[in-house]
Amino acid sequence: xxxxxxxxxxxxxxxxxxxxxxxxxxxxxxxxxxxxxxxxxxxxxxxxxxxxxxxxxxxxxxxxxxxxxxxxxxxxxxxxxxxxxxxxxxxxxxxxxxxxxxxxxxxxxxxxxxxxxxxxxxxxxxxxxxxxxxxxxxxxxxxxxxxxxxxxxxxxxxxxxxxxxxxxxxxxxxxxxxxxxxxxxxxxxxxxxxxxxxxxxxxxxxxxxxxxxxxxxxxxxxxxxxxxxxxxxxxxx
Amino acid sequence: xxxxxxxxxxxxxxxxxxxxxxxxxxxxxxxxxxxxxxxxxxxxxxxxxxxxxxxxxxxxxxxxxxxxxxxxxxxxxxxxxxxxxxxxxxxxxxxxxxxxxxxxxxxxxxxxxxxxxxxxxxxxxxxxxxxxxxxxxxxxxxxxxxxxxxxxxxxxxxxxxxxxxxxxxxxxxxxxxxxxxxxxxxxxxxxxxxxxxxxxxxxxxxxxxxxxxxxxxxxxxxxxxxxxxxxxxxxxx
Numbered sequence: 097x098x099x100x101x102x103x104x105x106x107x108x109x110x111x112x113x114x115x116x117x118x119x120x121x122x123x124x125x126x127x128x129x130x131x132x133x134x135x136x137x138x139x140x141x142x143x144x145x146x147x148x149x150x151x152x153x154x155x156x157x158x159x160x161x162x163x164x165x166x167x168x169x170x171x172x173x174x175x176x177x178x179x180x181x182x183x184x185x186x187x188x189x190x191x192x193x194x195x196x197x198x199x200x201x202x203x204x205x206x207x208x209x210x211x212x213x214x215x216x217x218x219x220x221x222x223x224x225x226x227x228x229x230x231x232x233x234x235x236x237x238x239x240x241x242x243x244x245x246x247x248x249x250x251x252x253x254x255x256x257x258x259x260x261x262x263x264x265x266x267x268x269x270x271x272x273x274x275x276x277x278x279x280x281x282x283x284x285x286x287x288x289x290x291x292x293x294x295x296x297x298x299x300x301x302x303x304x305x306x307x308x309x310x311x312x313x314x315x316x317x318x319x320x321x322x323x324x325x326x327x328x329x330x331x332x333x
Numbered sequence: 334x335x336x337x338x339x340x341x342x343x344x345x346x347x348x349x350x351x352x353x354x355x356x357x358x359x360x361x362x363x364x365x366x367x368x369x370x371x372x373x374x375x376x377x378x379x380x381x382x383x384x385x386x387x388x389x390x391x392x393x394x395x396x397x398x399x400x401x402x403x404x405x406x407x408x409x410x411x412x413x414x415x416x417x418x419x420x421x422x423x424x425x426x427x428x429x430x431x432x433x434x435x436x437x438x439x440x441x442x443x444x445x446x447x448x449x450x451x452x453x454x455x456x457x458x459x460x461x462x463x464x465x466x467x468x469x470x471x472x473x474x475x476x477x478x479x480x481x482x483x484x485x486x487x488x489x490x491x492x493x494x495x496x497x498x499x500x501x502x503x504x505x506x507x508x509x510x511x512x513x514x515x516x517x518x519x520x521x522x523x524x525x526x527x528x529x530x531x532x533x534x535x536x537x538x539x540x541x542x543x544x545x546x547x548x549x550x551x552x553x554x555x556x557x558x559x560x561x562x563x564x565x566x567x568x569x570x
Contacts, residue, residue: 176413
């Protein structure tokens with residue numbers, strides 16, 4: 097789908113520059129998704145080697161953020177983009193900030209999984225946390241997919257998915273609180289899980305941010321801080 | 334201090350536009366600081382009216398974010414800024430994202446304070462939380478001050494201040510964990526404080542982000558994701 101001719105400039109080099117940025121955002125997104133998957137897997141399977149890999153790989157996410165930011169500044173300075181191109185650059189600058197922070201959350205989950213000691217009670221919540229992890233990973237994936245295809249309606253649909261993440265979050269929180277009350281000695285350990293679940297919830301929020309940038313990119317309307325009803329009107333009309 | 338002539342353009346209107354954006358960022362920063370002060374005060378003094386005010390005022394922070402973003406896009410489209418001006422716009426776009434999220438954290442603290450029920454044990458941590466709140470407020474203030482004065486060295490100094498916030502964070506966390514283990518019935522209540530302390534810690538992180546943008550703005554070097562030593566070399570040399 098084309099937005100006011102993104103990628104159809106007389107300058108072939110300019111086209112390539114824009115395309116390169118989009119490719120790099122997808123690359124960064126793919127890496128962040130992998131980090132997230134591995135962090136949750138390391139926790140579920142008590143795999144400290146995998147956790148170490150997640151921690152060691154975070155610098156790659158950070159490097160991509162700096163690199164893409166720099167390319168955006170170069171394009172702003174040299175190409176003086178307007179309309180859809182300018183919105184693309186704005187959306188990229190904001191998207192990569194959220195992707196980098198999702199990477200940070202994944203790294204945090206990796207670090208927590210290293211300290212984590214399972215007991216039978218706590219173990220029983222791991223499948224629910226794994227499920228929540230898959231759900232937010234799918235959200236991140238769909239948000240980036242909507243970005244790649246510049247599909248505002250898909251972005252809106254993914255945005256709505258965060259409600260379900262919040263529900264899972266609350267359910268797991270209640271369960272963890274019960275464990276702490278039943279067995280106070282488990283508190284330090286359960287708190288690590290609590291932070292993990294909170295990190296996943298925040299990743300869901302960040303995926304909705306990316307969805308909002310996609311809607312802005314495609315429709316030229318800032319849909320942050322408005323109600324779900326207003327958003328539907330803006331995007332589906 | 335002037336950076337490559339920011340505010341010294343032949344077009345008076347362009348000067349005014351840049352100045353207007355800087356003024357609005359400071360206004361947004363002032364509002365966010367106030368939100369933070371009031372949220373922590375509402376918690377400390379069990380003042381539900383003040384908490385409601387914080388919650389009700391968040392939309393003003395959000396509006397300013399959208400407004401400033403829009404002005405940045407307008408300037409990018411019409412003025413095609415280069416060098417220092419372009420870095421200013423980039424720094425503003427990123428700074429207001431962090432300011433808005435600090436506002437969100439303040440709102441969250443406000444909401445938590447509404448549910449919060451004090452008992453003597455828990456009450457005894459409030460002064461420490463209040464102290465941590467003041468410290469992160471000062472960090473936000475100093476970061477914005479460095480932004481207003483375009484002072485990279487001040488930004489670096491504030492950036493270092495986050496270590497102290499992290500220390501206070503860990504101290505309070507240990508104390509809260511002890512309370513939970515001693516009195517498991519207090520767990521739901523203590524968890525609210527735990528989220529508050531975590532929110533304050535995150536606000537400190539966001540203040541360091543703003544410091545990094547100021548260093549980028551003034552020095553033209555991206556100082557994210559590098560070590561403290563490297564950062565000192567970049568800024569003080």
